[in-house]
Amino acid sequence: MDFNEKQIQILKVAEKLFAEIGFDGTSVRHIAKEADVNVAMISYYFGSKEKLLEALLLYRVADFKMELETVMVQNLPHVEKLDALVSLMVNRIHRNRRTHKIINYEYTNTCRQIDFDAYVEQKKDSLGIIEAFVKDGQNKGVFKTDVHTKLLGATVIGTYFQVYNNKPFYKKLLGLDSDEAFENYMLTSLTQHIQQTIKSLLLNEK
Template identity: 50%
Template sequence: MLTNELNEKKIHILKVAEKLFAEKGFEGTSIRSISKEAKINIAMISYYFGSKESLLESLILYKISDLKQELENLSKENLQPVDKVNKLIELYINRINCNRGVFRIMHFEMTSKKSSDRKKVFTEIKMNNLEIIERIIREGQEKGVFRKDIVIPLLTPTILGTYFNFFINKEFYEELLDLKTEKKFNAYINNNLTKHIQQTIKALLVYEN
């Protein structure tokens, strides 16, 4: 379900569902609780989304469906391989940082034993994005800029793992780096942490001098 297919009420329901799913998990959140929080009749939620499973899928697609298009556009830009990868990292970190709730939900669902059907949806999204990332890296390899022995599927967890480790230890880094406000914390992620990840990935990709 794409953004232009959603009306104001549907978007409101999705935002409430995102908040409750992130707080209580998918299994711990009921349609009734979403209805109460959103101040919308249960029948309307069922009419719009059918089931809680379909609501979750709609939420994920609503929040990240345009990422594939952004990656497609990036893969076609006339940039040097390193610059293209740096832009890719900026795109990923910004998207994750703005949608922490959704990524928390996805992580919970991917590790749950009760969500095999939903896992297929999330896995398909990941595979589509990985194909574009591979295309970007292959281009750099063909130009002789990137190493040939890179395990491309490990690049994404390297990027995401660094971000999530930093965020999970938020209180520690707020104290250590004097990031006492949300504005300072987010600014550090967008600038310093992003640059650190770019340098890390570049060290993995580029031949040593």
């Protein structure tokens, strides 16, 4: 998806508001005020609040696909590329926590008139890139063949949010005395733990 600078500004403001006060609690007028644009501009670019959310999801998933392809073209051994892939995923989840929060609620809301089909297809394309990488590793004997490849992403995301959504508990459990220390832990030690987990699932024993 190609968005101009002003559209991206609107999308990021909408993302913040949708995550903080909910889709229903956020008005187009509120988004316009926070983004310092007029309501007519949002209507011109996106048409409606529902279409704005659809555009936000496509913007985020298309951006992920580009970053994913950048990792996949690197000339690295499979194990190093796997670590780079997991690191990318954790970093993106951490940066885009708001989007995940929105998706988790809105995608399961059967009363909502939002078209998720394009988002799902883009997401499947990205997962297809990961599956192709794993398949190549399996063909070369690096990765196990009895692995549910489609659930690897869920393993990464689930582990991340289990810790992040229970932040007060894990700060005490891990002896992290500040939010800054917790944020650093998520992008270092937790990332390494998830890398180890995914490798234990995938790598053939030697």
